[in-house]
Amino acid sequence: MCVDDELLNTYLDGELQEPWRTQVQEHLGYCNACRQRLEQLRALHQKVADAVLPDSEISARQDRVLQYFEKTRFSSSNKKMHIFRKKIQVRLVPALITSAAAFVVVFIGAFVLFGNSSQQGQEILPGVASQIDSAHIQQVTEVQQPSLDMFSLEQIVQHLDAMGYAVKLEVKAVTPLE
Amino acid sequence: MEIQSNDERAFRQVYEQVFPILMRVVYHVTNNQDLAEEICQEAFIRFFDKGMEFATLNDAKYWLIRVSKNLAINQVKRKAREMNMVDKLKKYPATGANHSDGSQVLMEKETRKLVQEAIDQLPEKFRLVIVMKEYTDMDYKQIAQVLHISESNVKVRVYRARKMLESILSQE
Numbered sequence: 001m002c003v004d005d006e007l008l009n010t011y012l013d014g015e016l017q018e019p020w021r022t023q024v025q026e027h028l029g030y031c032n033a034c035r036q037r038l039e040q041l042r043a044l045h046q047k048v049a050d051a052v053l054p055d056s057e058i059s060a061r062q063d064r065v066l067q068y069f070e071k072t073r074f075s076s077s078n079k080k081m082h083i084f085r086k087k088i089q090v091r092l093v094p095a096l097i098t099s100a101a102a103f104v105v106v107f108i109g110a111f112v113l114f115g116n117s118s119q120q121g122q123e124i125l126p127g128v129a130s131q132i133d134s135a136h137i138q139q140v141t142e143v144q145q146p147s148l149d150m151f152s153l154e155q156i157v158q159h160l161d162a163m164g165y166a167v168k169l170e171v172k173a174v175t176p177l178e
Numbered sequence: 179m180e181i182q183s184n185d186e187r188a189f190r191q192v193y194e195q196v197f198p199i200l201m202r203v204v205y206h207v208t209n210n211q212d213l214a215e216e217i218c219q220e221a222f223i224r225f226f227d228k229g230m231e232f233a234t235l236n237d238a239k240y241w242l243i244r245v246s247k248n249l250a251i252n253q254v255k256r257k258a259r260e261m262n263m264v265d266k267l268k269k270y271p272a273t274g275a276n277h278s279d280g281s282q283v284l285m286e287k288e289t290r291k292l293v294q295e296a297i298d299q300l301p302e303k304f305r306l307v308i309v310m311k312e313y314t315d316m317d318y319k320q321i322a323q324v325l326h327i328s329e330s331n332v333k334v335r336v337y338r339a340r341k342m343l344e345s346i347l348s349q350e
Contacts, residue, residue, distance in 0.1 A: 005337060005341065006333070006334070006337040009333075009336060009337045009340060010333055010336075010337070013311070013317075013318070013336065015317065015318050015333065040344075041340065044340060044343065044344050044347070045312070045340070047289065047293060047347070048293055048297075048308070048312050048340075048343060049312045049313070050286075050289070050290070050293075051289065051290040051293035051294055052202060052206075052312070052313050053201065053202050053205045053206065053211070053313075055198065057211065058197070058198050058201050058202075061201060061211070061215045061218075062197045062198065062201070064215070065197070065215065065218060065219045065222065066190075066193065068219060069189070069193075069222070069226065073184075073186075073189075073226050074186045074189075075186065
């Protein structure tokens with residue numbers, strides 16, 4: 001008895017288990033009709049498989065969709081921005097609101113207390129136009145807190161040396177100026 | 179190796195390997211490359227956003243194929259409904275194949291088109307199985323796992339799908 005199409009298809013796909021596989025193989029060895037039918041099925045399978053969407057038509061789409069994920073989902077590019085925004089939201093915004101509110105309170109308070117009395121007002125806010133002359137002008141310099149930026153590396157090292165510290169300098173990831 | 183779907187590195191690994199398979203499955207089911215791209219993107223968005231854990235890469239792959247084939251089938255059904263509406267108003271014109279005496283490339287393109295049109299005509303359950311069999315590297319067992327059907331069911335559907343394809347293609 002010949003092998004039916006279902007069995008031949010399973011055999012073609014390499015999915016036929018033993019002992020049927022060997023039996024089909026033996027049968028194909030002497031049955032021309034079944035061999036021909038197997039070849040027909042193989043040709044059909046090949047024809048269908050050859051119609052596959054080629055890689056060349058997939059790669060551009062694959063890149064495009066990946067870019068979408070890089071823009072919208074992956075954190076590596078957005079992480080810094082995210083933390084920065086968070087800092088502004090969490091730390092800076094309440095601080096700004098508080099200082100603005102304090103400023104407004106001080107202003108309103110000043111006007112409530114001194115706004116009615118022009119005498120007092122003049123004492124607090126002296127008229128500038130009439131009193132401006134060299135006697136009233138004073139040079140005001142910005143008071144600077146000493147910081148490390150104000151000293152050269154040499155000075156710092158000398159200072160530390162003077163204080164008895166043994167200082168060892170290492171150059172790490174620094175490009176010398178030309 | 180465990181896979182966390184919303185971990186960038188794991189995602190990239192799955193994406194690189196599975197996207198082409200997904201694209202092929204969806205394209206051959208829908209016969210529309212742009213739609214297939216949209217569906218693949220949607221499947222991967224769900225994959226990432228759900229933040230799931232998969233024991234193996236194959237598990238992640240099966241999940242993605244399952245989701246995208248469901249999306250694809252829904253689209254095909256919608257398209258079929260729309261086509262039926264159009265058919266009621268206007269008889270669908272028979273498209274006589276315009277055989278040109280062109281090059282080998284043209285012949286191949288024409289054959290590809292004919293095969294894809296034949297696949298389009300298969301009922302959904304046969305189409306899905308034959309597409310997975312012919313256009314992915316999955317065996318009967320794996321296809322059964324993805325579709326939640328038995329292995330012998332896969333075997334029967336492959337056989338019947340090929341029988342139908344043979345019949346359709348022999349009429350061309």
